[in-house]
Amino acid sequence: MSYRSLAAAAHDLERTGQLVRIDQPVDPHLEMAEIHRRVQEAGGPALLFTRVIGSPFKALSNLYGTYERARYLFRDTFPLVEQVVQLKGDPMAILRHPWRYRKAPFAALHGLPRKSKRARVRFGTTTIDQLPMIKSWPDDGGAFVTLPQVVTLPPDSQQIMSSNVGMYRIQLSGNEYKMNQEIGLHYQLHRGIGIHHTQYNQSDQPFRATVCVGGPPANAFSAIMPLPEGLSELTFAGMLNGHRFPYHFLNGHFLANEADFCITGTIRKEGLKPEGPFGDHLGYYSLRHDFPVMEVETVYHRKDPIWHFTVVGRPPQEDSIFGRLIHDLVGDLLPSEFPGIRDVHAVDDSGVHPLLLAVGTERYMPFREPVPEEILTQANHLLGKGQTSLAKFLIITDGSDHPTLTCHPIGPFFQHVLSRIRWDRDLHFQTQTTIDTLDYSGTGWNAGSKVVMAARGPVIRQLGRELPSLPLPEAWNQARLVMPGVIALSGQTYSSTDREDQLAALTDRLETADLSAFPLIVLQDDASFAAANLSNFLWTTFTRTNPSHDIHGVRSFYRDKHWGCEGALILDARTKPHHAPPLIEDPTVTKRVDDLFASGGPLADILS
Numbered sequence: 157m158s159y160r161s162l163a164a165a166a167h168d169l170e171r172t173g174q175l176v177r178i179d180q181p182v183d184p185h186l187e188m189a190e191i192h193r194r195v196q197e198a199g200g201p202a203l204l205f206t207r208v209i210g211s212p213f214k215a216l217s218n219l220y221g222t223y224e225r226a227r228y229l230f231r232d233t234f235p236l237v238e239q240v241v242q243l244k245g246d247p248m249a250i251l252r253h254p255w256r257y258r259k260a261p262f263a264a265l266h267g268l269p270r271k272s273k274r275a276r277v278r279f280g281t282t283t284i285d286q287l288p289m290i291k292s293w294p295d296d297g298g299a300f301v302t303l304p305q306v307v308t309l310p311p312d313s314q315q316i317m318s319s320n321v322g323m324y325r326i327q328l329s330g331n332e333y334k335m336n337q338e339i340g341l342h343y344q345l346h347r348g349i350g351i352h353h354t355q356y357n358q359s360d361q362p363f364r365a366t367v368c369v370g371g372p373p374a375n376a377f378s379a380i381m382p383l384p385e386g387l388s389e390l391t392f393a394g395m396l397n398g399h400r401f402p403y404h405f406l407n408g409h410f411l412a413n414e415a416d417f418c419i420t421g422t423i424r425k426e427g428l429k430p431e432g433p434f435g436d437h438l439g440y441y442s443l444r445h446d447f448p449v450m451e452v453e454t455v456y457h458r459k460d461p462i463w464h465f466t467v468v469g470r471p472p473q474e475d476s477i478f479g480r481l482i483h484d485l486v487g488d489l490l491p492s493e494f495p496g497i498r499d500v501h502a503v504d505d506s507g508v509h510p511l512l513l514a515v516g517t518e519r520y521m522p523f524r525e526p527v528p529e530e531i532l533t534q535a536n537h538l539l540g541k542g543q544t545s546l547a548k549f550l551i552i553t554d555g556s557d558h559p560t561l562t563c564h565p566i567g568p569f570f571q572h573v574l575s576r577i578r579w580d581r582d583l584h585f586q587t588q589t590t591i592d593t594l595d596y597s598g599t600g601w602n603a604g605s606k607v608v609m610a611a612r613g614p615v616i617r618q619l620g621r622e623l624p625s626l627p628l629p630e631a632w633n634q635a636r637l638v639m640p641g642v643i644a645l646s647g648q649t650y651s652s653t654d655r656e657d658q659l660a661a662l663t664d665r666l667e668t669a670d671l672s673a674f675p676l677i678v679l680q681d682d683a684s685f686a687a688a689n690l691s692n693f694l695w696t697t698f699t700r701t702n703p704s705h706d707i708h709g710v711r712s713f714y715r716d717k718h719w720g721c722e723g724a725l726i727l728d729a730r731t732k733p734h735h736a737p738p739l740i741e742d743p744t745v746t747k748r749v750d751d752l753f754a755s756g757g758p759l760a761d762i763l764s
Contacts, residue, residue: 298330370416439470
């Protein structure tokens with residue numbers, strides 16, 4: 157179905173029982189976010205808040221909250237868009253299968269953006285302080301836009317195919333921002349918008365930008381979609397919406413005609429301001445850092461607009477569904493983008509970038525001892541391109557002898573790797589490098605390390621399925637089996653000054669234990685919590701470790717600058733003093749929301 161507005165999509169979802177109106181007055185300060193989190197976690201409906209305290213505008217969240225609902229929104233256009241993306245990666249496919257791809261070229265042509273002066277978004281204007289000022293976590297620096305579509309063009313250009321559309325969070329209030337005059341944009345210079353920023357710094361032109369909110373459901377998705385070279389975000393949005401993306405320019409500013417809101421302004425070329433903190437997708441706060449500022453000119457809106465938002469936090473959240481949709485669209489491009497790679501999985505429960513799993517193929521030298529060779533080249537390719545370059549832990553294995561092996565589900569993949577990997581040979585570090593800006597496990601902001609764990613060959617160990625007797629130092633008073641071959645330990649708090657002594661005492665004791673069936677030990681703040689389910693284990697382990705600093709081992713050694721260990725590998729995933737604080741709800745707001753969902757409360761029927 158082709159939606160011409162966010163309201164049309166909301167009406168369709170309500171008609172089919174996939175959206176619930178909340179007519180109870182709701183506070184955008186923490187309360188709306190907590191309601192959203194509960195409904196999203198339960199796999200509940202989209203939410204239309206009709207009475208947002210302090211704002212005349214309605215707000216919509218959890219639109220893409222389940223995979224089934226997201227696919228429903230794009231049910232009529234998704235298959236054809238899949239074909240277009242496939243052809244961008246393999247143009248010769250249309251010659252091999254002309255009938256299958258017969259409509260794809262016309263879909264791309266009909267998706268081209270269309271200049272039009274009929275702009276519903278110019279129905280009225282408002283000010284920043286009248287927008288739903290949604291604050292999601294207690295220590296957030298202010299209210300944020302969480303599903304923006306930020307549109308910029310190069311200097312002296314209105315060539316729409318040269319535009320960049322990105323999703324960079326926008327801080328509306330708090331810190332040093334002047335209300336109604338300034339907003340903060342969180343983006344790094346290596347992003348697409350950063351290229352434009354550099355170009356404007358080299359020109360005398362004002363750096364105009366537009367922050368769009370709402371519009372047909374494909375608009376927000378297009379802003380985060382990693383598109384093949386030559387396919388613009390606006391064309392992609394047009395194809396997925398089922399009609400050409402209408403736009404025009406006013407006073408030099410781009411306007412998306414079908415958006416619900418367009419905030420226009422000029423980004424300062426110099427003069428950054430602190431942005432944040434912000435409760436982010438890793439499950440911790442991203443802290444205050446200096447980022448660009450946009451001077452607000454005009455805030456346009458359509459008639460009866462809807463403010464579209466989401467809430468991020470410890471994964472999985474609503475934004476996780478974007479990852480599944482992206483995999484649906486680009487999964488078939490893997491062989492052409494990364495030759496030899498058969499499957500990849502950026503693990504959402506770990507915060508996406510901290511942990512990347514991959515199945516590669518060893519295609520040469522079958523007569524030699526099966527050691528990791530070609531999969532190391534493939535691992536370096538993954539770490540050198542696009543979004544996969546942000547991976548901190550890359551675990552890759554050879555799938556040439558295992559035709560059904562995939563990275564999904566995660567448990568069997570871990571079992572396959574752990575039963576084969578050799579810690580004396582199969583660890584490959586990159587130190588003093590960059591990691592995800594939002595990952596605070598490293599040595600500084602955007603600074604840390606990476607490790608490739610590459611497994612190939614026959615099974616060398618049977619993984620233990622019962623917790624063994626461990627000769628632990630007294631402080632380590634809790635041990636739990638996480639999964640076959642993996643043990644979580646806790647009891648001793650991390651100490652910066654005593655870290656080496658702590659680990660030496662532990663590894664000395666473990667040298668006397670038979671750990672042949674347990675290749676991986678993870679030090680945790682709470683072993684019971686980490687072992688309660690796979691999601692807990694992945695989150696606590698990979699968001700809290702910096703490979704170069706936090707990987708240790710039993711009977712470890714250095715040999716010609718190569719580090720390895722002959723016994724179990726130890727990951728120190730305890731919280732460190734430099735880590736960003738985790739996200740914790742405000743107990744007062746929690747109690748208030750409990751009452752809303754309680755029997756007889758105004759929201760009692762939403763999750764029934």
